[in-house]
Amino acid sequence: MMQSYVHRVNYYETDKMGITHHSNYIRFMEEARMALLRDAGFPMTRLEQLGITSPVVSVSCEYRHTTTFDDDIQVEVSVTGYTGVRLSLHYDMRNLADGTLAASADSVHCFISHDGRPVQVRKFCP
Numbered sequence: 001m002m003q004s005y006v007h008r009v010n011y012y013e014t015d016k017m018g019i020t021h022h023s024n025y026i027r028f029m030e031e032a033r034m035a036l037l038r039d040a041g042f043p044m045t046r047l048e049q050l051g052i053t054s055p056v057v058s059v060s061c062e063y064r065h066t067t068t069f070d071d072d073i074q075v076e077v078s079v080t081g082y083t084g085v086r087l088s089l090h091y092d093m094r095n096l097a098d099g100t101l102a103a104s105a106d107s108v109h110c111f112i113s114h115d116g117r118p119v120q121v122r123k124f125c126p
Contacts, residue, residue, distance in 0.1 A: 002078040003039060005032040006096060009071045019066040020073075025103045026059060029091050032075040033107070036089075042121070047111070050124045054109045057086070061105035065095070072096035084120040086110050 005028075013024045037043055047054065067073055074096045081088035086108060093103040111119045 003036040005035045005075045007073045032077040057108040059107045065102045085118045
């Protein structure tokens with residue numbers, strides 16, 4: 001499963017050098033993950049109503065090219081693993097204007113109940 005999401009870089013997301021601050025790419029990844037879950041029929045609002053949360057277990061990001069204010073960043077997120085309790089994702093973030101790869105990243109998330117116990121999502125969401 002793959003999802004494409006576009007984020008336009010806001011002025012406040014840039015640094016003194018005029019480039020997108022590196023921390024914002026993690027936020028772009030989160031926006032794309034939420035879009036993926038929503039389009040798959042498992043929006044966070046639904047999961048939270050079922051008493052399920054989804055914290056980050058790990059994240060890594062390799063920055064390849066800068067982006068700047070008003071650039072449209074296409075975030076392609078794909079599922080690389082799913083066990084029912086853990087979800088692994090890969091992200092390619094490209095400048096939509098020219099296709100330049102700005103960053104490549106991976107994240108792992110788990111599904112837990114509000115009391116911190118692992119949850120098999122498919123048991124709650126057939």
